[in-house]
Amino acid sequence: xxxxxxxxxxxHRVEGAVIEDVVSDGEFVVVQARASAxxxxxxxxxxxxxxxxxxYVRRLADSAVGGRPLVIELRVRRFRCRQGACPQTTFAEQxxxxxxxxxxxxxxxxxxxxxxxxxxxxxxxxxxxxVLAVRAxxxxxxxxxxxxxxxxxxxxxxxxxxDFALRKGHNYGTILIDIDTRRPVDLLPDRTAATVxxxxxxxxxxxxxxxxxxxxxxxxxxxxxxxxxxxxxxWHIWKNLAEAVEKAVTQHRALLREPQDIAPVRxxxxxxxxxxxxxxxxxxxxxxxxxDRVREQHAAVHALLDEGLGLRVITRQLGLARNTVRRLAxxxxxxxxxxxxxTGRTSILDPHRPYLHQRWAEGCTVARRLFEELRERGxxxxxxxxxxxVQRLREAFPHDDPPRKAPSTxxxxxWITAALTASTTTRLSGxxxxxxxxxxxxxxxxxCARSPS
Numbered sequence: 001x002x003x004x005x006x007x008x009x010x011x012h013r014v015e016g017a018v019i020e021d022v023v024s025d026g027e028f029v030v031v032q033a034r035a036s037a038x039x040x041x042x043x044x045x046x047x048x049x050x051x052x053x054x055x056y057v058r059r060l061a062d063s064a065v066g067g068r069p070l071v072i073e074l075r076v077r078r079f080r081c082r083q084g085a086c087p088q089t090t091f092a093e094q095x096x097x098x099x100x101x102x103x104x105x106x107x108x109x110x111x112x113x114x115x116x117x118x119x120x121x122x123x124x125x126x127x128x129x130x131v132l133a134v135r136a137x138x139x140x141x142x143x144x145x146x147x148x149x150x151x152x153x154x155x156x157x158x159x160x161x162x163d164f165a166l167r168k169g170h171n172y173g174t175i176l177i178d179i180d181t182r183r184p185v186d187l188l189p190d191r192t193a194a195t196v197x198x199x200x201x202x203x204x205x206x207x208x209x210x211x212x213x214x215x216x217x218x219x220x221x222x223x224x225x226x227x228x229x230x231x232x233x234x235w236h237i238w239k240n241l242a243e244a245v246e247k248a249v250t251q252h253r254a255l256l257r258e259p260q261d262i263a264p265v266r267x268x269x270x271x272x273x274x275x276x277x278x279x280x281x282x283x284x285x286x287x288x289x290x291x292d293r294v295r296e297q298h299a300a301v302h303a304l305l306d307e308g309l310g311l312r313v314i315t316r317q318l319g320l321a322r323n324t325v326r327r328l329a330x331x332x333x334x335x336x337x338x339x340x341x342x343t344g345r346t347s348i349l350d351p352h353r354p355y356l357h358q359r360w361a362e363g364c365t366v367a368r369r370l371f372e373e374l375r376e377r378g379x380x381x382x383x384x385x386x387x388x389x390v391q392r393l394r395e396a397f398p399h400d401d402p403p404r405k406a407p408s409t410x411x412x413x414x415w416i417t418a419a420l421t422a423s424t425t426t427r428l429s430g431x432x433x434x435x436x437x438x439x440x441x442x443x444x445x446x447x448c449a450r451s452p453s
Contacts, residue, residue: 014097017074029065034075035095042081043101044088053078053090060099062106064133072106074099109134114148117141155205156185160233161217163191179210193219200224212236241420246413253409291338298334301325348381349389356386360393367391 016037023030039050055077062070076099078090098106105113113136116125122138129136160177174188174196188195197220200206206225210233211217221230297320304314315325331337349356352374359370367390371383379386 014095016095017098025071027068029068029070031062031070031072033072035077035093037093037095040077040079040091040093042079042083042086042088042091043094044091045081045083045086047081047083047086049079049082051080051082053080058099059104060106061104061135062109063112067133069133069135072098110144113141114144117144118148121145153185155203156180157205158208158210159185159206159228161196161209161211161220163214179208192216193223196220197224200228213240238417242413242417245416246409249409249412249416256406256412294337295334297324298328298331298337301328305329347385349379349385352377352379353389356389356393360390360397365390365394 016035017033018036019031019033021032023032039048041048055075058074058076060072060074062072064070074095076093076095078092080090081088094100098108100107100110103110113125113129113134116129116136119125120128120141122142125141126136126138129141156178158179160179162175162177163172164175165171166173172191174191176185176188176199177183178185186199188199191214193216196217200220201224204225206228209217209221209225209228209230211221211230212232213236218230221228297318300318301314304317309317311322311325311329314320314329315322318325320328327337355374355377356370359373364370367387368383370390371379371386374386
C-alpha cells in the first residue's frame, strides 16, 4: 500500500517509471526509481529499439517536499539503434512527463521555473526560488526565458498604430497594439508608410485601424489594409483639440485684458505710514522674570540703605556685584532700570525706509532681494537688520493676495478645455453611449473630429 501511495504521490502523471525507495539523505529527500518501459524510440530516426547497451543513474532535481530539496535518482538505460545508417549509434531513454534530453531537473520543476522566470525575471525569481527550496540563480532563470518559444502572434481585429522615439528628434519606430487585449503585437524599426503597409499586407484580417492623424499611417492603411476602417483614439482627439484651442488663443492674444494694477494704491497707503510701531515699548516693563528680579533687588538694597548700611556691606549680604548695587542704589524707582536701552535711538536703516515701503507695496517681499537693492543704493549695514525690518513689515502690512499678472496662453487654453470637458461629460452622462461612434467611412477625413489624431 505504501508503494502505491508513493507512486501516486510523485509519479501520478508519469508512465514508465517505478519508485523503489525513498530515503532521507541529510538535507535532501532522495527518491530512488527506475525506468520500466520495454523499449525506447531513437531521437534521430524514430526507430523503436529493445537492445540494451548499458545502464546509468540520472540525478534530477524536483519540487521541494516539506521545505527540503527533493532529488530523484532514476536508473535509465542506453539502447542501441537498430538502423545501421542512423548516425545515433546509442541513445538514452526518456521518461515522458519526467525527463527531457540533457535535463538535470524534472519536467514539472522545469515548467515551474519557466513560469517563475516569466513573472519575476532574474533576481526576484531567484529569491523566491530560494524560499521554495529550489536552487536556481538569476542567470539560470534568464536562460530559461530565452529558450522559451515565441508566442504565436494572431492578427488583431482592431489594431492600434502609433510612433515612439528611439532617440527623440532623430529616430522613431512604430508600435502596433491589439486594442481588444491591450497587448503589444509588434515593433517596427521606423514610421514610414511603406514599412507599416508591408506589415498590414503580411497580416491580413485587420478590420479597424486606430491611429493618429499622421499622413504616413493614413497612406499605410490605404495600401496595406484598404478595407479597414480608420478611427481616432480619445487621447489623440483631445490632444488635437487642445492644440487647436491653443492656436486660436495665440491668434487672439491681444484681445485679453491686462489685470488692473493695484500697486499705486498700496504704495499710497503705505507711504502715509513711514514709521512702524517701536520694536520695544517706550515704557518700563511691568511683568516678566527680569522685571520681577530687578524690582526685588531694588527693594532689598533700599531697605538696607534705610537701615544705614554701606554699599560694601550690602554687597556682601546680598551677594551682588558692587556696580549692580551702586546702580540700584542710585535709581529712585525700579522703573528707571527697566526702560529699554535703545528707546529713541536712530537706526542705520532709517534713510532707506521710504524705499523699502515703496518696494513692499509693489509686491517685493523677499528680504534677500531688498537687501541687495539697498546695498546698491549705498546701505552700509548688514542683511540681518533688513530681515528683521521686513519681518515687521510682513506682520504690519500682509499681502492678502499676490500681484496679479496677465493670463498666459496656456492658462486660457486650460480654462477653455476644462469647460469643454465639463460640457462633454454632462452630455454623455445623459446618453446611453459612452463615446461618439467611430466613423463608418473607409477614407480617413482630414478634420480632427472625424479622423484619427
